[in-house]
Amino acid sequence: xxxxxxxxxxxxxxxxxxxxxxxxxxxxxxxxxxxxxxxxxxxxxxxxxxxxxxxxxxxxxxxxxxxxxxxxxxxxxxxxxxxxxxxxx
Numbered sequence: 001x002x003x004x005x006x007x008x009x010x011x012x013x014x015x016x017x018x019x020x021x022x023x024x025x026x027x028x029x030x031x032x033x034x035x036x037x038x039x040x041x042x043x044x045x046x047x048x049x050x051x052x053x054x055x056x057x058x059x060x061x062x063x064x065x066x067x068x069x070x071x072x073x074x075x076x077x078x079x080x081x082x083x084x085x086x087x088x089x
Contacts, residue, residue: 039078
């Protein structure tokens with residue numbers, strides 16, 4: 001779980017807000033692969049109150065988000081899913 005907690009801390013550090021963080025953490029805790037679960041929930045987690053948001057269109061930029069995601073063991077398609085689903089608040 002340390003990798004997941006570091007990942008969330010880094011996202012927050014660049015300005016990503018994580019809504020439904022406690023639900024996200026609970027779902028990741030029982031997942032076999034936390035990176036795949038995060039990618040899945042970035043795409044469909046809104047029904048559970050999970051949303052990744054940014055302050056503005058480029059705050060943080062997709063490149064900044066991708067740089068964080070790239071630092072973890074996300075598959076390329078999962079990495080793209082996470083970056084694409086950090087939406088403007």
